[in-house]
Amino acid sequence: MAEEQVPAAASSNGSAASGAALGHSVIPIVNKLQDIFAQLGSQSTIELPQVAVVGSQSSGKSSVLEALVGRDFLPRGSDICTRRPLVLQLVYKKKNKPDGTDEEWGEFLHLPGKKFFDFNEIRREIQAETEREAGGNKGVTDKQIRLKIFSPNVLDITLVDLPGLTKVPVGDQPSDIEARIRTMIMSYIKLPSCLILAVTPANSDLANSDALQMAGIADPDGYRTIGVITKLDIMDRGTDARNFLLGKVIPLRLGYVGVVNRSQEDILMNRSIKDALVAEEKFFRSRPVYNDLAERCGVPQLAKKLNQILVQHIKTVLPGLKSRISAALVSVAKEHASYGEITESKAGQGALLLNILSKFSEAFSSMIEGKNEEMSTSELSGGARIHYIFQDIFVKSLEDVDPCEDLTDDDIRTAIQNATGPKSALFVPEVPFEVLIRRQIARLLDPSLQCARFIYDELIKMSHRCMVNELQRFPVLRKRMDEVIGNFLREGLEPSETMIGHIVEMEMDYINTSHPNFLGGSKAVEMALQQKPSRISAPISRQKDSGDSDKAPNSERSLKSRAILARQVNGIVPEQGGRPVADVEKTAPAVNNAGSTWGISSIFGGHDHRTSMKENFTSKLFSEPVQSIEQGVSMIHLREV
Structure with missing residues (x-):
């Protein structure tokens, strides 16, 4: 047994010596690389x-x-x-x-x-x-x-x-x-x-x-x-x-x-x-x-x-x-060079900090202006995204607001009745119009505030994307910059939302009815006459063809039509300047034109019985309380003696 141990050990040692000569040059190098890559963990993509x-x-x-x-x-x-x-x-x-x-x-x-x-x-x-x-x-x-x-x-x-x-x-x-x-x-x-x-x-x-x-x-x-x-x-x-x-x-x-x-x-x-x-x-x-x-x-x-x-x-x-290690080394060396030099002196550190802040500001500005070198080609970002928020998202949200949504006839009727108080009124007061229109204007506040928040979120994203490479060396500085930029934008969001609220409140406080696009009562009557001419022309044509016995009924129907048309557009009856009414009166010669204005006297027809008709209308108006404008008009009985 002792004699057999020597050749076995010798063969083992001999194989170890010969094998060591074979692998002594390359295997230890691979072992060192394995230790280095093991510390990298999953970041290493090189197979050894x-x-x-x-x-x-x-x-x-x-x-x-x-x-x-x-x-x-x-x-x-x-x-x-x-x-x-x-x-x-x-x-x-x-x-x-x-x-x-x-x-x-x-x-x-x-x-x-x-x-x-x-x-x-x-x-x-x-x-x-x-x-x-x-x-x-x-x-x-x-x-x-x-x-x-x-x-x-x-x-x-x-x-x-x-x-x-x-x-x-x-x-x-x-x-x-x-x-x-x-x-x-x-x-x-x-x-x-x-x-x-x-x-x-x-x-x-x-x-x-x-x-x-x-x-x-x-x-x-x-x-x-x-x-x-x-x-x-x-x-x-x-x-x-x-x-x-x-x-x-x-x-x-x-x-x-x-x-x-x-x-x-x-x-x-x-x-x-x-x-x-x-x-x-x-x-x-x-x-x-x-x-x-x-x-x-x-x-x-x-x-x-x-x-x-x-x-x-x-x-x-x-x-x-x-070749793979060399390519990875070049990439890492390029990334390392982009981080800049390390300075030990306080003056050099201050200059480095100022340089980082300047680069960040330039990157932020270039991203807003669309001059960023790393411009994305797959999605909108930066200034283009802000423009999209304003022109597409915000404008579409405003267009989706229906002015007449949640505004029923009962709401209008109730507002008019509340505005008249204990008295009955013939003409529609302005107070219910202002109350209802303010409620509709207030609906523009939410889309405007949402637009401001979208802009805020986009600016926050931009601040994260334009971080320069130097900040990767200083994670504490990067975290602190995120906090400062976030607080700065957040502090700007609050006064912006307040200003938006003030603008909406100003629009609610003063309703500009003199604006060219505002649809007033006279213009509403004119548009109604243009859209529905048959409702006026039919009674007028019958009036021309009828005899003296039909003159009063035709006149009554014509006057009723004008009163209804004046009531249809937001319930507003203009007191003056009946330009469209004058046009109607020209086409209806049976109706006596009392002047250039269209008032109660013109509604009730002829010169001879103006006073008696007025008294008749007044007594009728106060004897039966007006429940609504529609009911008030329906109670007007036009007669010509």
Whole structure:
């Protein structure tokens, strides 16, 4: 046994030395890049070469990783142990102690500067960090744990130990634990820069291997997949994995490697990994079925093969990786230059602050004027948006206001009656007109205030969009500027709303009936005559054709028509200047024209009976109270003696 230990150790050290020469130049560079990109988190979009270890639960993944390191450092047990992705970077370190002893230690990325020389302490830290993120039961999470191990007995390899595939949830695992773990594994192995180490136990059918199934989905051509067959020593008697190792069952371009791990009994008996490596080599050389495959089986051969494949893979992807990093570096350098120089002196800081404020003011002004260099082509912004709010939104909201909405005939009738008080009146007073029109004018206030708030919101958006790049260096200054600008605009919104309210109140206080567009009583009668001439012309024509006996009834109908037309437009009966009425009287010669004005005397017709008709009308008016203007007019009985 002692004689067999020397060649095994020598082969292991020899493979380590040769492999270290292969990967010493490129793998450490990739490891440094991985540490840098790991600190960036999800912001990193550059894919770095690495080896992902995939396998079902209890397939021997952890034993393979410990055999590659040569030390016990991973949590072990019958249940799920790997519940977070463990990025394991193996770094070859030359022996530097005078006595020639090996110096090995580990470092965690989340504990920078702290070295763990006790590998049992590394195991406890992995367990504690796992429980901190995934809980104390059986939950899993996709947040990585990054561990570096420096040793003269390892090759430069970067491995990612992923949670094992499971079928039935246990503990506090969710019901879809299998789908979650598969999604997590697929997020690693689907990348073209990732090599797949598919671990499958030999005591199960290779066709049912979950690891090979997922590897076939992510790498259908098999260019990135390396097969590992574990537990060869516990296969049923009379069976072997020779066809598996030769690739006759499921072929892989990178081939298979067979390993023999320590059993749970060996772990409980504290059997060292060095002894296990010696026993592994003896197993392959002592079995005739594996004797000619001994050179391609075992953990040392797996480490050497992984190192060679990883180095070759890095060399393949290195040109594209270099170009992507160079492009990202140029972009970052350009962004860094846009932030400006850092000044330490107070005078320089003041000048820098003044420069930032000036640039912000210029950017704000240019955005309003439409001279911004980063002008949007997909939506309106800045001054164009403000113009749109005024010309489209505000104008449309004003046009949507119906002047007669919520204004019924009953409202008009009630307002007129209330304005007359205890007395009855023939003419419509101005008070109800002003009361009703003020109520309608007040409806313009809400659209106007809404327009002001839209402008305020747009100015706030503009202040956020025109932040110069220098402000990204000073988040506190940017936050303070947001507060100041928001308060400034908010302080301007309040007096603006007050002024809008005053303008609407002024329009309500003085109703300009002299405006050319105002529709007065005389103009309303004129428009009514133009729109409905048949109502006047028909009685007039009949009056011309009738004899003396029909003269009074025709005159009565004509006068009634004029009274109704005068009442139809807002209930306003003009006292003077009956220009349209004079036109009507010209077309009706049976009616006697008493003068240039149209008053009560002209309504009641002839010169001879003017006084008697007036007295008759007055007595009739006061004997029967007027309930409404319409009722008052209907009670007028026109007769000609």
